[in-house]
Amino acid sequence: MNGDATFLGMPAFPANAAVAVRDSQLRYNLRKATHTIRGKRAAAVGELPDWAELRRAGKEIKDHTLRNLERYLVRMEEAVTAAGGHVHWAADAAEANRIVADLVKATGETSVVKVKSMATQEIGLNEALELEGITAYETDLAELIVQLGDDRPSHILVPAIHRNRAEIREIFRERMADWGRAAPEDLTDDPRALAEAARLHLRERFLSTRVAISGANFMIADTGTLVVLESEGNGRMCLTLPETLISVVGIEKLLPSWQDLEVFLQLLPRSSTGERMNPYTSTWTGAVEGQEFHLVLLDNGRTNVLADEIGRQALRCIRCSACLNVCPVYERAGGHAYGSVYPGPIGAILTPQLRGTASKLDASLPYASTLCGACFDACPVAIDIPEVLVHLRGKVRHARVERLGMRAAGWVFNRPARLARAQRLGGRLRRFVPGRLPGPLSAWTDTRDIPDIPPESFRDWWDRTDGGVQ
Amino acid sequence: MRVALFITCVNDTLFPGTGRAVVTLLRRLGCDVEFPRAQTCCGQMHVNTGYPEEGRRLARHFVDVFAEYDAVVAPSGSCAAMVREQYPRLARTPAAAGAPAGEGPPPGSFAAEVAETVPKVYELSEFLVDVLGVTDVGAYFPHRVTYHPTCHSLRGLHLEDRPTRLLEQVRGLELVPLPGADECCGFGGTFALKNPAISAAMCADKVHNVTTTGAEVLCAADNSCLMHIGGTLVRQRAGVRIMHLAEILAATESGDDRTVRG
Amino acid sequence: MTAAGSRELILSRIRSAVAGAGEVEITRAYRTSPDPVRATGLVELLAERVADYRAVVHVVDEGEAVATIAAALARRGATRLVVPEGLPPEWVPGEPVTDDPPLSAAELDGVDGVVTGCAVAIAETGTIVLDAGPGQGRRALTLVPDYHLCVVRAGQIVAGVPEAVGRLDPSRPLTWISGPSATSDIELNRVEGVHGPRALEVVVIR
Ligand code: SF4
Numbered sequence: 001m002n003g004d005a006t007f008l009g010m011p012a013f014p015a016n017a018a019v020a021v022r023d024s025q026l027r028y029n030l031r032k033a034t035h036t037i038r039g040k041r042a043a044a045v046g047e048l049p050d051w052a053e054l055r056r057a058g059k060e061i062k063d064h065t066l067r068n069l070e071r072y073l074v075r076m077e078e079a080v081t082a083a084g085g086h087v088h089w090a091a092d093a094a095e096a097n098r099i100v101a102d103l104v105k106a107t108g109e110t111s112v113v114k115v116k117s118m119a120t121q122e123i124g125l126n127e128a129l130e131l132e133g134i135t136a137y138e139t140d141l142a143e144l145i146v147q148l149g150d151d152r153p154s155h156i157l158v159p160a161i162h163r164n165r166a167e168i169r170e171i172f173r174e175r176m177a178d179w180g181r182a183a184p185e186d187l188t189d190d191p192r193a194l195a196e197a198a199r200l201h202l203r204e205r206f207l208s209t210r211v212a213i214s215g216a217n218f219m220i221a222d223t224g225t226l227v228v229l230e231s232e233g234n235g236r237m238c239l240t241l242p243e244t245l246i247s248v249v250g251i252e253k254l255l256p257s258w259q260d261l262e263v264f265l266q267l268l269p270r271s272s273t274g275e276r277m278n279p280y281t282s283t284w285t286g287a288v289e290g291q292e293f294h295l296v297l298l299d300n301g302r303t304n305v306l307a308d309e310i311g312r313q314a315l316r317c318i319r320c321s322a323c324l325n326v327c328p329v330y331e332r333a334g335g336h337a338y339g340s341v342y343p344g345p346i347g348a349i350l351t352p353q354l355r356g357t358a359s360k361l362d363a364s365l366p367y368a369s370t371l372c373g374a375c376f377d378a379c380p381v382a383i384d385i386p387e388v389l390v391h392l393r394g395k396v397r398h399a400r401v402e403r404l405g406m407r408a409a410g411w412v413f414n415r416p417a418r419l420a421r422a423q424r425l426g427g428r429l430r431r432f433v434p435g436r437l438p439g440p441l442s443a444w445t446d447t448r449d450i451p452d453i454p455p456e457s458f459r460d461w462w463d464r465t466d467g468g469v470q
Numbered sequence: 471m472r473v474a475l476f477i478t479c480v481n482d483t484l485f486p487g488t489g490r491a492v493v494t495l496l497r498r499l500g501c502d503v504e505f506p507r508a509q510t511c512c513g514q515m516h517v518n519t520g521y522p523e524e525g526r527r528l529a530r531h532f533v534d535v536f537a538e539y540d541a542v543v544a545p546s547g548s549c550a551a552m553v554r555e556q557y558p559r560l561a562r563t564p565a566a567a568g569a570p571a572g573e574g575p576p577p578g579s580f581a582a583e584v585a586e587t588v589p590k591v592y593e594l595s596e597f598l599v600d601v602l603g604v605t606d607v608g609a610y611f612p613h614r615v616t617y618h619p620t621c622h623s624l625r626g627l628h629l630e631d632r633p634t635r636l637l638e639q640v641r642g643l644e645l646v647p648l649p650g651a652d653e654c655c656g657f658g659g660t661f662a663l664k665n666p667a668i669s670a671a672m673c674a675d676k677v678h679n680v681t682t683t684g685a686e687v688l689c690a691a692d693n694s695c696l697m698h699i700g701g702t703l704v705r706q707r708a709g710v711r712i713m714h715l716a717e718i719l720a721a722t723e724s725g726d727d728r729t730v731r732g
Numbered sequence: 733m734t735a736a737g738s739r740e741l742i743l744s745r746i747r748s749a750v751a752g753a754g755e756v757e758i759t760r761a762y763r764t765s766p767d768p769v770r771a772t773g774l775v776e777l778l779a780e781r782v783a784d785y786r787a788v789v790h791v792v793d794e795g796e797a798v799a800t801i802a803a804a805l806a807r808r809g810a811t812r813l814v815v816p817e818g819l820p821p822e823w824v825p826g827e828p829v830t831d832d833p834p835l836s837a838a839e840l841d842g843v844d845g846v847v848t849g850c851a852v853a854i855a856e857t858g859t860i861v862l863d864a865g866p867g868q869g870r871r872a873l874t875l876v877p878d879y880h881l882c883v884v885r886a887g888q889i890v891a892g893v894p895e896a897v898g899r900l901d902p903s904r905p906l907t908w909i910s911g912p913s914a915t916s917d918i919e920l921n922r923v924e925g926v927h928g929p930r931a932l933e934v935v936v937i938r
Binding site for chain 2: 013014017018021022328329332333364366367368369370371372373374376377387390393394395396398402406407409410412413414415416419423426440441443444446447448449450451453454456457458459461462463467468
């Protein structure tokens with residue numbers, strides 16, 4: 001997988017997380033934001049008496065689509081083409097970037113407006129376009145904050161979740177002028193004022209830019225329809241006003257039929273922002289209202305994920321970010337620690353599958369979880385994230401010392417007599433166990449005491465007393 | 471009914487008092503419990519750390535040891551969840567995964583043995599409430615207690631209010647709610663070693679919540695999580711004791727639970 | 733512009749990735765048609781749910797509609813109003829701006845607001861759907877102006893999302909609107925008013 005240039009060479013998750021967890025401002029911002037959204041999500045989900053049934057249908061529709069992906073992709077291509085659109089296929093990030101850059105160049109334009117899209121972040125499209133002399137302007141408020149701040153996204157839905165209002169105000173005041181209309185002199189940190197500043201900053205850009213790039217939340221194979229959910233109206237601006245629209249969409253975003261939307265338009269808004277419905281949803285089929293429309297279908301590792309029987313359920317993901325918002329590890333480590341545009345629990349299972357586990361960072365991601373299961377409970381398409389994490393742990397390379405330790409433990413556990421002897425040895429040596437353990441085990445005793453080792457194991461007690469009878 | 475105690479390796483080695491409490495409690499309820507000596511470990515640590523082969527070997531051993539019993543009682547939510555959730559996966563061969571639904575595993579296969587044994591494995595509170603049908607176990611424990619529902623008990627086994635229903639019936643016991651109860655304590659097995667900074671931060675928040683309750687005792691159905699939280703409580707001299715659910719349920723006025731304290 | 737073979741490459745990877753996997757049946761046990769309880773009081777439910785998004789809502793009888801619209805526009809001080817083709821002319825007083833010939837984005841940016849009808853409204857979620865049909869116009873009309881007044885008739889209201897999906901034609905460009913433009917990007921708190929119309933006013937005719 002190309003792209004993600006800014007994440008390259010990052011240390012493994014534990015090291016990143018250890019730094020992040022000491023950043024008290026970050027901790028505060030994340031805690032506040034995730035706890036706010038948890039409550040809203042729970043209320044929005046609790047309101048529907050048939051949530052469990054919708055969740056089941058969502059899971060099955062996605063699984064059915066993935067099982068028949070070839071057929072539905074071909075159907076999608078036919079339908080889009082019949083409606084006057086153009087369909088392109090990109091096997092990897094480089095190919096997708098090439099296709100988009102060529103399409104933009106063909107229009108003669110050197111700037112584009114963008115709707116927030118995970119797929120284009122994943123392939124590093126903005127950076128690729130930059131090399132071709134094309135400037136991509138992010139128009140989603142959070143993406144704008146990230147772009148102006150030379151920052152990286154840290155959340156799927158709210159890429160600037162790590163920033164609070166005061167920080168956002170500073171970024172706007174310092175950087176907006178470099179990218180276009182400057183922030184008002186008297187800008188306050190009131191979210192309303194910040195939203196207004198973004199509105200003014202982007203207004204002229206929307207009205208004059210002739211090429212837009214988007215992703216899509218869903219594609220309907222039967223009808224060739226694309227669906228984008230958003231809140232601010234920047235999506236509508238990009239989808240509606242420019243003469244040329246290019247949508248880069250992962251092949252797993254398909255749904256078979258128009259009717260299937262009735263499930264996902266209930267699952268997604270309630271899971272992501274905790275609203276009954278997001279402010280705006282746009283759907284369009286092919287070239288509409290005189291626009292030129294290009295659809296770029298992106299693989300970039302997805303077919304590898306599809307080939308893994310257990311791991312493929314990650315392709316059901318609708319990027320709602322509910323799993324991030326409920327994750328205790330994400331809440332404390334922040335999104336950047338995951339070293340990918342996909343942070344949190346979904347990132348921990350998707351990134352190692354898309355990129356492989358050759359790097360230290362990617363190999364550490366399946367371990368970035370306590371397997372507490374909060375993500376699985378929250379997931380609207382019932383992705384068993386702990387199951388996939390455990391599955392991926394079985395596939396990564398382990399450190400030698402750990403391998404030896406686990407093998408030794410396995411050897412002991414294989415015979416009850418060995419276990420009993422080991423326990424007695426521990427019992428006899430218990431007085432010599434130091435309060436602070438050496439090596440990797442010091443991770444435990446840095447903040448906690450270890451329990452006293454009892455003089456007698458349960459099995460020895462049972463033997464000695466005949467099960468407590470004597 | 472032949473009832474076996476699956477003590478779990480952690481309890482066997484580090485918390486034998488919990489095992490003695492289970493024995494005391496079940497006997498008091500008229501249940502003759504056996505301890506199959508051949509048992510070792512459910513394999514959770516191996517599987518969750520990424521060693522499925524070792525885990526599968528231990529799972530086979532577990533099934534061999536416990537197959538002949540009518541019920542297997544484990545005083546550990548996470549080990550019971552391991553058996554219930556992961557054994558069927560460990561037993562599923564790639565070929566079987568693609569097999570048409572409805573057809574069971576071939577008789578005599580590991581998958582068949584797992585399908586046979588797994589439904590008989592109960593976490594302690596499940597066994598008490600669902601199998602024995604009791605919530606008042608005749609216990610007496612005059613202390614202020616808060617209960618942490620541990621992730622695998624809560625979201626894996628869906629124990630729901632079984633443990634608290636049992637605690638509510640304990641005479642003298644004052645049960646106080648734990649804020650943020652459903653949040654993970656940060657133990658996660660080897661997570662505590664692999665991601666110590668996050669683990670400690672999660673534990674600190676849990677400990678903070680525990681201390682705000684004013685409870686004398688923190689109770690859970692899992693000694694691993696208690697060991698983790700308790701280690702921090704002790705280090706911080708928080709003055710809150712940890713006790714396994716079985717130990718509270720075994721306690722009586724007459725003190726005939728002395729086996730518990732050994 | 734796809735490199736020769738990428739299409740075939742992707743499709744063949746898919747084929748081998750799912751070879752041998754079992755078929756998946758879809759169970760639709762969720763609510764799809766209005767139950768009798770919910771089908772009553774749809775007007776009130778819609779009004780309540782739209783108002784939850786901090787839009788202004790009026791529920792009126794047919795005969796009051798014109799006066800209600802006029803009063804709303806007067807309160808807003810909106811005099812230069814765009815009207816799409818097919819909107820009942822009596823709804824907008826004075827000399828409205830028409831989209832014929834099509835207005836430029838800059839021209840749309842210069843008006844005070846837009847008045848439209850809709851295709852469908854969903855009571856449970858407080859959503860209005862426009863399908864660019866008569867009385868609604870092309871998508872930009874309800875996007876660029878800062879004020880959108882939308883008139884909903886009782887017969888256009890359905891209970892839930894499935895009924896709306898069933899009524900809509902996917903070959904038309906659709907815009908689903910739930911309240912004014914908003915963002916949750918700052919500390920995950922909802923703030924109304926970003927790029928789309930910052931004010932949404934809905935007149936529901938009983
Ligand atoms: S994995 Fe599930 S909960 Fe997480 S973002 Fe994807 S759909 Fe949402």
